[in-house]
Amino acid sequence: MKKILVILTNTTRYGQTTAPTGLWLGEATEFVEEVVKAEFQVDYVSPKGGFVPLDPRSMKYVDESIMRVYESNDFQQRALIRSLAAKDVNGADYSAIYFTGGHGVMWDFPNDVNLQRLTRTIYENGGFVTAVCHGIAGLLNVKLTSGQYLISGKHVTGFTLSEELIAGKRRVVPFLNQQVAESHGAKFEKKRAYKTFAVRDGQLITGQNPFSAQAVAEKLISAIG
Template sequence: MMTKVLVVVTNNHRFGDQKRATGLWLSESVHFHAVMAAHQIDVDYMSPRGGYVPLDPGSLADMDDTTWQFYDDEKFRNQYLAKTLAPADVNPADYAAIYFAGGHGVLWDFPNNPDLAKVADAIHQNGGITAAVCHGVVGLLGLHATDGTELIAGKHVAGFSNEEEAINQLTDAVPFLTEDALIKAGGQYTSAQAYTEHVVVDGKLVTGQNPQSAKGVADAVVKLLQA
């Protein structure tokens, strides 16, 4: 299997019918992407509908050097953010891992999405790694293990905590709470202190709690790829 990784990002630009912008939390894709690049691992970006990826304005308010490096890169903006692949464009056999990046936008277009699940399930069935961070873990909802059961049922998982959503003051703005959804789907959920790195590896499933965990998720994925 060639070592290439598929990064999944949202197309959704607002909180439902509220006049509040959202989208991809940029650091969650680029901190992961940077680790892959450092190990000469190619990545492609896929979104539920393909094409343009809106960025959560909050994720541009306080960017670190890695995020600026990608945001300043015209090729990154024009290729990875403006022209994501649609699921129909993707051959799952090309990828050794799939990674669901977050941002509140994903709460509307990731969960139980049959097009995303078709790609992700095929990567899993090919022996690939499934990874996700922050709100992106809701992309795991509706994915299946090789025996057809819910992928995260009985698995140790992390994801954006109810405490962190409360700190955001967005508990009532989201359609559901990420932590609650993981537990409802049978995930063995754990969390660390709010906004501190927390990465959980269970077999070939890697999950991270928050934006601070994106690099750690990437490091864990590389370790599995090299095993």
């Protein structure tokens, strides 16, 4: 059985504020539902391991399928309560890695050396590196063994500047994904704000916003075959 790493945030608040954030629930559940139906196994990982908070804003956008995964004992135990710590995971065991979003990832994904190690290992072993929305933050600083940024020269997408402005978080986030991606050589693509959009460039698959998780999963399933 092919295995996929699903990466989740441990961040509970926006920087030094008291405003809560965390995992955008649907970005995990919609992806997981699709790949599990395709008979892939998933493991849940976070930078620290253990507890994964939910972004309360994401609960406004749930539907029956999101709730079905959310309410499952497997998701609650392995994703939200006892996620694996990135330092304890061997990337060689996995065919793909998927970075979920939620604003929290902006603080704990970009510079985590263990997440970078996992991503580099999977990619250089011929596996797939995928992300949705703010999850692209986990790819921004990953360098290959050659020293080149993973995303350099690649077509990618992620949460855009215009979407960040609409979300009202432009002044609180530590950086803008689109700007950093472009500064590291990525060819950033985008469609209309908050519309489903995903891009594949070889082993790299990225989705623009919270409504693109299923599209990322579908492209990954098709790519792996």
